[in-house]
Amino acid sequence: xxxxxxxxxxxxxxxxxxxxxxxxxxxxxxxxxxxxxxxxxxxxxxxxxxxxxxxxxxxxxxxxxxxxxxxxxxxxxxxxxxxxxxxxxxxxxxxxxxxxxxxxxxxxxxxxxxxxxxxxxxxxxxxxxxxxxxxxxxxxxxxxxxxxxxxxxxxxxxxxxxxxxxxxxxxxxxxxxxxxxxxxxxxxxxxxxxxxxxxxxxxxxxxxxxxxxxxxxxxxxxxxxxxxxxxxxxxxxxxxxxxxxxxxxxxxxxxxxxxxxxxxxxxxxxxxxxxxxxxxxxxxxxxxxxxxxxxxxxxxxxxxxxxxxxxxxxxxxxxxxxxxxxxxxxxxxxxxxxxxxxxxxxxxxxxxxxxxxxxxxxxxxxxxxxxxxxxxxxxxxxxxxxxxxxxxxxxxxxxxxxxxxxxxxxxxxxxxxxxxxxxxxxxxxxxxxxxxxxxxxxxxxxxxxxxxxxxxxxxxxxxxx
Amino acid sequence: xxxxxxxxxxxxxxxxxxxxxxxxxxxxxxxxxxxxxxxxxxxxxxxxxxxxxxxxxxxxxxxxxxxxxxxxxxxxxxxxxxxxxxxxxxxxxxxxxxxxxxxxxxxxxxxxxxxxxxxxxxxxxxxxxxxxxxxxxxxxxxxxxxxxxxxxxxxxxxxxxxxxxxxxxxxxxxxxxxxxxxxxxxxxxxxxxxxxxxxxxxxxxxxxxxxxxxxxxxxxxxxxxxxxxxxxxxxxxxxxxxxxxxxxx
Numbered sequence: 001x002x003x004x005x006x007x008x009x010x011x012x013x014x015x016x017x018x019x020x021x022x023x024x025x026x027x028x029x030x031x032x033x034x035x036x037x038x039x040x041x042x043x044x045x046x047x048x049x050x051x052x053x054x055x056x057x058x059x060x061x062x063x064x065x066x067x068x069x070x071x072x073x074x075x076x077x078x079x080x081x082x083x084x085x086x087x088x089x090x091x092x093x094x095x096x097x098x099x100x101x102x103x104x105x106x107x108x109x110x111x112x113x114x115x116x117x118x119x120x121x122x123x124x125x126x127x128x129x130x131x132x133x134x135x136x137x138x139x140x141x142x143x144x145x146x147x148x149x150x151x152x153x154x155x156x157x158x159x160x161x162x163x164x165x166x167x168x169x170x171x172x173x174x175x176x177x178x179x180x181x182x183x184x185x186x187x188x189x190x191x192x193x194x195x196x197x198x199x200x201x202x203x204x205x206x207x208x209x210x211x212x213x214x215x216x217x218x219x220x221x222x223x224x225x226x227x228x229x230x231x232x233x234x235x236x237x238x239x240x241x242x243x244x245x246x247x248x249x250x251x252x253x254x255x256x257x258x259x260x261x262x263x264x265x266x267x268x269x270x271x272x273x274x275x276x277x278x279x280x281x282x283x284x285x286x287x288x289x290x291x292x293x294x295x296x297x298x299x300x301x302x303x304x305x306x307x308x309x310x311x312x313x314x315x316x317x318x319x320x321x322x323x324x325x326x327x328x329x330x331x332x333x334x335x336x337x338x339x340x341x342x343x344x345x346x347x348x349x350x351x352x353x354x355x356x357x358x359x360x361x362x363x364x365x366x367x368x369x370x371x372x373x374x375x376x377x378x379x380x381x382x383x384x385x386x387x388x389x390x391x392x393x394x395x396x397x398x399x400x401x402x403x404x405x406x407x408x409x410x411x412x413x414x415x416x417x418x419x420x421x422x423x424x425x426x427x428x429x430x431x432x433x434x435x436x437x438x439x440x441x442x443x444x445x446x447x448x449x450x451x452x453x454x455x456x457x458x459x460x461x462x463x464x465x
Numbered sequence: 466x467x468x469x470x471x472x473x474x475x476x477x478x479x480x481x482x483x484x485x486x487x488x489x490x491x492x493x494x495x496x497x498x499x500x501x502x503x504x505x506x507x508x509x510x511x512x513x514x515x516x517x518x519x520x521x522x523x524x525x526x527x528x529x530x531x532x533x534x535x536x537x538x539x540x541x542x543x544x545x546x547x548x549x550x551x552x553x554x555x556x557x558x559x560x561x562x563x564x565x566x567x568x569x570x571x572x573x574x575x576x577x578x579x580x581x582x583x584x585x586x587x588x589x590x591x592x593x594x595x596x597x598x599x600x601x602x603x604x605x606x607x608x609x610x611x612x613x614x615x616x617x618x619x620x621x622x623x624x625x626x627x628x629x630x631x632x633x634x635x636x637x638x639x640x641x642x643x644x645x646x647x648x649x650x651x652x653x654x655x656x657x658x659x660x661x662x663x664x665x666x667x668x669x670x671x672x673x674x675x676x677x678x679x680x681x682x683x684x685x686x687x688x689x690x691x692x693x694x695x696x697x698x699x700x701x702x703x704x705x706x707x708x709x710x711x712x713x714x
Contacts, residue, residue, distance in 0.1 A: 414520070419557040422517050423567075423623060424545035424575030433570065437561025437606070 030076055032056060035180050038082045042148055042183065047160060055169040055179025062173040069297045069326040069355070074271045079243050081181035083125040083208040089146060090130050100124050107234065109203050112449060117230075119144045121202040123215055126183040137196060143189040144200055147216050150187035159187060162218055166249040166277045166305075174245040174273040178214050182247065185215035190225040190256075199228040199261075199447065204246070206235040206266075212243035219249070221256040228259040230447065234294070237267035241296070244270055250278035252286050254308060259287040263450050265457065266294035268324055273299050282308030282337065289445045290317035292329050293457050301359060303332040306340035306368075318347045318442040318454075321354030321386070322461055330359040330391075333373065341372040347442055348379045349435060350386035351461065357389040358407075366397045373401065378408040380438050382431075432462040468533050470495045470631055470663055471516070476527035478508075478515045484525065485511040486688045493631060498657060498664040498677055500699060503685035504707045509667045510554060512685065513633045516665075517551040518544050532630065546575050548630035552620040552637050558608040564619060565589065565603040568626050575627065592625045595655060597648050614645035621652035631663040632656065638673035650676040671703050686710045 035056050039049040064071065090096045093110050104110060104122050113120040119133030121144070128146040137144070143155060150159045169179035186202045206213040221227050235242060244266060252258045258278070266272055272295040278286045288302050304313040315331040333342040348356040356379065364371045379388035390407045412434050420430035436443070436458050443451040469492040478486040486508050493499050503509050515522045516529060518541035529537045536544055559567070568589065573580050593600055596618045608616050617637055624632050634653065638646050654676050656662045666674065682698035684691050684707070691710050692698070 413557065416557040416559055418517075418519050418521075418541055419553060420559070420567075420571075421541035422545055422551050422553075423571040423627060424542050425571055426542050426574065427540065429570070429574065430542075433562055433567070434559060437559050440561030 030056065030059075030081060030177075030180070034081065038181055038183065041082070043152075045151060045156070048151060051164070052180050055176050058169045059173060059176035059180055062170075062176055064173055065299070068299050068328045068359075069357075071271055071273070071297055073296070074241050074243060076177075078210055078240070080208065080211045081214065082183055083211045089128045091132055093130060096122075096130050100129055103205060103207070104130070104203065107203065107205070107232075108449075109201075112201070116198060116447065116449070117201050118142075118196055118198040119200040121146060121186045123184045123202065123204045123213075125206060125208050125211060126213065128184050128186075131186075133200070137200075140194045140196070141191040142194060142196055143187065145187050147182075147185045147187050147218065150218070155187065155189060158189065158220065159218065162220065162249065162251060163216075164247070164249070166251075166279055167247050167275050171275065175247065175275050178216070178245050178247045178275070181212070182214045182216045184213075185217045185246070186219075187217075188219040188227070188229065190221045190227045192222045193224040194222075195226040196228070199230050201230040201232065204231070204233040206233075206242060206244065206270075210240040210242065212245060214244075215246045217246070217248040219258065219260075220251045221253060221258045223253045224255040225253070226257045228261065230450070231260070231262045232264075233262075234265045235267045235270060237269055239269065242267070242270045243273065244295075245273045246275075248274070248276035248302075250276075250286070252278060252280045252284040252311075254281045255283045256281070257285040257287070259289065260302075261289040261446060261450070263291045263446070263453065264294055264298075268294060268296050268322075270295040271297050276300070276302040278302070278304045278313070280304060280306050280308060280311040280313060283310045284308060285311070286313040288313070288315040288317070288331065289442070290315070290329075291442065291446070291450075291454055292317070292319040292327055293454075295327065296325060298327040298329055300327075300329045301332050301361075303334065304342065306333065306335045306337055306342065308340075309337040310339045311337050312340065313342045315342075315344045315346070316442050316445045317345075318439050319349070319356050319358075320458070320461060321348070321350045321356040323352035323354055326355040326357075328357040328359055330357075330361075332361045332363075334363045334365070335368040335371045335373065336365050337368060339370040339372075340368055342374070344375045344377070345441060346375075346377040347439055348377075348388060349382065349438065349458075350379070350388050351382035353385045353387075355387045355389075357391060359391045361393045362395070362403070364396045364398055364401045364403070368398055369400060371398060371401045372403070374404040376406045378438070379410070380435065381409070381411050382435070428462060432459050435462060467494070469493060469530075470497075470532060471665075472530040473516070474528045474530070476515065476529065477525045478511055478522045479525045480522060484688065485522070486515065488527070489685075489688075489690050490527075491683065491690065491693075493663055493665060495630070496661040496663050497680045498666065500674060500679050500682045501665060501667045501685060502669060502682065502699070502702055502707075504711070505669070507685045508688040509669075509685055510635055511688075513551055513635045513665070513667050516544075516633060517541055517549060542574070545627075545629070550624055550627060550629035550632040552617075552624060552632065552634045554636040554639065556608045556611075556616045556620055558606070560606050560609050562607050563604050564607050564622075567607050568623065571623070571627060589626065592622055592652075595625075596622055596652050598622065613640045614642065617641060617645065617649055618652070621649055621656075624656055625652060628660070629662065631665065633665045633667065634673075635667045636669070637666075638668060638670060643672075646672050649673070653677065671699055674699055684710055
């Protein structure tokens with residue numbers, strides 16, 4: 001991939017044919033009129049309006065993926081692509097309508113902001129309802145704003161230049177859908193040499209029944225800069241399908257470092273078809289920390305393009321699939337630069353018939369002399385009815401690559417449970433301790449309050465075993 | 466006569482493949498030290514595991530009484546809460562759970578009271594020093610990557626921190642070098658002499674017994690207790706082995 005391919009994709013945006021029949025078929029749910037309506041609501045610039053319509057066209061002409069978990073339960077005719085609460089974005093929590101504010105209070109967002117965050121964005125359904133960044137961070141020249149303001153603000157050109165260039169609408173059906181109906185999300189720009197000491201966080205809450213959330217996150221960390229960005233997501237449970245097809249595009253410039261942490265706890269009626277991609281320049285570092293606990297079906301494979309020489313990526317992820325969940329997660333590395341290195345550490349847990357699949361792809365292209373890659377994935381099945389699969393792919397096109405892969409699938413050992421019990425620990429607690437221990441390499445990477453939340457989630461899942 | 470701390474009455478134990486213990490009876494009084502000896506495969510570990518409540522071993526007959534209560538049906542954690550302890554022959558590794566976090570959790574669950582952190586820290590530090598354990602081990606994952614000697618020291622550390630009334634030591638000295646045996650013995654001595662804890666020492670060597678005052682010795686052969694004697698029986702076995710008990714069978 002890299003530059004050439006991105007340029008190609010860009011051009012292909014304009015190389016499409018109208019297909020009247022498909023338009024007609026989709027009239028019920030998603031039509032050009034609906035997309036135009038969204039565009040109007042959002043006061044898009046002309047290029048964005050065109051982009052949306054082209055994306056819709058691509059969406060109509062792209063088949064549903066047929067290689068992963070079934071998404072037959074997702075009926076796009078019954079997904080509302082745009083739901084807006086009756087408020088506009090506020091800069092202080094007091095101004096946010098009480099009911100919505102209470103929701104975020106319950107999720108602990110305002111408190112976390114006061115204690116440990118440099119800036120917060122909070123999205124409710126399709127639009128951000130709150131956005132704020134600490135004065136000292138803004139004074140450093142850090143831009144942290146909602147995508148809509150970014151489209152028309154000071155950084156409009158930068159947004160236009162980067163928007164959906166890493167994840168073009170032609171990438172897959174849900175990327176195209178995202179291009180057509182995206183709404184909300186965050187834009188972050190960290191200027192050259194600026195180190196943001198404490199994390200920024202966006203929280204996405206999907207409240208509306210049978211709705212989709214399509215937020216777009218675009219982050220540019222300029223040369224020598226440093227940022228930790230945290231993303232959290234949750235939704236209440238409904239008995240109809242909800243859809244999350246967000247898109248995250250990250251640009252990590254020369255000598256820069258970006259850490260992107262996610263704790264995803266969508267409700268179990270959610271189809272989580274999210275696309276995340278990072279482009280990493282010379283000597284820069286990309287770190288992903290990813291916890292997937294919720295959703296009914298997930299397709300999630302953060303992709304990193306190590307374009308620059310000596311660039312580096314680490315992916316640390318955990319997936320917990322309970323009853324009725326089919327979570328297909330992993331990571332993808334594309335190494336182009338010399339002496340690039342990638343490291344994947346993935347853990348998955350399945351219980352109560354949950355299905356957890358680890359899927360990864362490592363590509364070391366001919367230009368990536370001296371490349372290194374190491375993949376370590378471990379799965380833990382808590383009973384006989386759960387499933388765990390590992391699908392690692394590697395495509396190495398150099399002669400001197402240093403590549404390692406280790407995969408383990410196991411169960412909780414009864415002897416280990418007895419061992420802990422012989423010290424006075426109850427059986428359920430012993431099991432929870434073993435599972436938490438298994439997840440430890442991931443929770444260690446999370447900010448403290450998230451690590452605590454993750455351990456609570458595990459404990460909760462383990463109760464009643 | 467006072468009630469013994471442990472009273473085993475006509476205990477028989479089986480796994481799927483067949484019976485392992487036959488009609489074993491034994492009593493251990495408070496603060497007493499008993500030694501259980503026998504050739505390989507005689508049922509020594511089975512006996513220790515059955516007393517602790519390992520679900521792999523099914524009690525097919527007899528009862529186990531501890532501190533005046535029938536514990537035959539109790540799960541291992543309940544037995545531990547009553548003051549029973551088993552030092553494992555092969556301690557299990559638990560990745561991601563630090564030795565210290567594990568100990569804190571165990572003490573909290575066993576006592577049902579919140580832990581006094583400062584006191585705990587101090588005691589942990591002192592006990593590790595006694596056992597010549599590098600304090601870095603407190604932060605390491607439980608038994609993961611520990612040498613054989615460090616694993617056994619960690620078992621004795623748990624014994625001293627958890628303060629049981631009766632500790633079963635299953636081959637605690639096996640596979641240890643002379644220095645490690647000496648250190649581990651010091652830990653056991655501390656438990657036995659300073660705290661008055663009762664012991665059931667399962668062993669087939671005698672190195673570990675040198676520093677301990679032994680009250681009774683039992684010989685087990687093919688799942689049956691064939692002889693009980695005093696400390697001198699240890700020396701006799703040392704000299705003549707189990708030969709005469711095997712032929713008596």
